[in-house]
Amino acid sequence: MSMLFSVFLKLSAFSLVAFGGVNALLPELLNLAVYQEHWIDLQTFSDYFAIAQAAPGPNFMTVTLLGWHIYGVLGALIATLAIAWPSSILIYFLQRFIMGIQDPIKKKSIQYAAAALAIGLVLSSAWQIAIQINHSAAAYALTLATIGFTLFTRWHPLYLIVIGGALGVLGFI
């Protein structure tokens, strides 16, 4: 039970430094869980990351799976709650504040600035994840093909996921 409390505290603290989202935090999460606290071994952590990517749902499911590994279903719920509650409360009030700004130029400036920053962070995040999960030229080609199809066709992303999975099963990736 004290271990569960420790997980809750550590992940709650992570919630407040996770600028750019949980994907940006993954190396630090790995360091904490594998090397500092020894909650989980490296191979299992990598596999959970892969499952979180493959499953429907938010990317922070890596955290949910980590919680499950430590303390079953209760651990999964506690870990998910921990990574989400501090930042949720912060954004709830910050959004009120930004919405409350009356000057339209000031308001637009903040939103445009934040949007540009977000684009940079999303693209950086994708780049860093690609480096972590793609281990072959074929995997990079598949990633690039996905970007191409998403930008220049109206294909449902699910088709791309099915094709990617099939190529993987056939041993091409």
Add this chain to the structure above:
Amino acid sequence: MSSLTPSQLFISFSKIGMSGFGGVLPWARRTLVERDKILTSEEFSAILGICQIVPGPNIVNLAVCVGSRFAGARGAAAAVLGLTLGPIAIVLLLAILYQHYSYLDTVKGLLRGISAVGVGLIASTGFKMLRDEFRFPLMLLVVVITICAVTYFHLGLGWVVLTVLPLALFLARKKALSS
């Protein structure tokens, strides 16, 4: 602005959560902007922008922002629960399956292929948002500097935000005045 009830928000965000393979952002955009038409493309980028400068899981922040915008604290709670409950159940089921079948080469290959597509989907969300920036190309400078700071100089994300934000605000003000 139209108004939405907490249960409508729960359903919209359930759809996002349950279909979001390889990260939810592309699906959030698809559902909120293209299909349910709750937000315009620029509103989505702006809200996501606010959610991205605040720490924490971006998609949960997005649910809190959109939920509270339409239905206050109850809307925020409904959106977050809709987003997370289904996926948590599924991912735990997959974890149990994984325990039994992780030794199979087929399973390993399957996960590799899906991950490669998933990362492409995240990137394409970024590229789609990038299209909005070409109306005021100077803002692209902010994007490029951010990417360099993260991927080349490996600055911590807090530092990236602090370093780039002054320039971003300066150029954003020019953009706001010019439109």
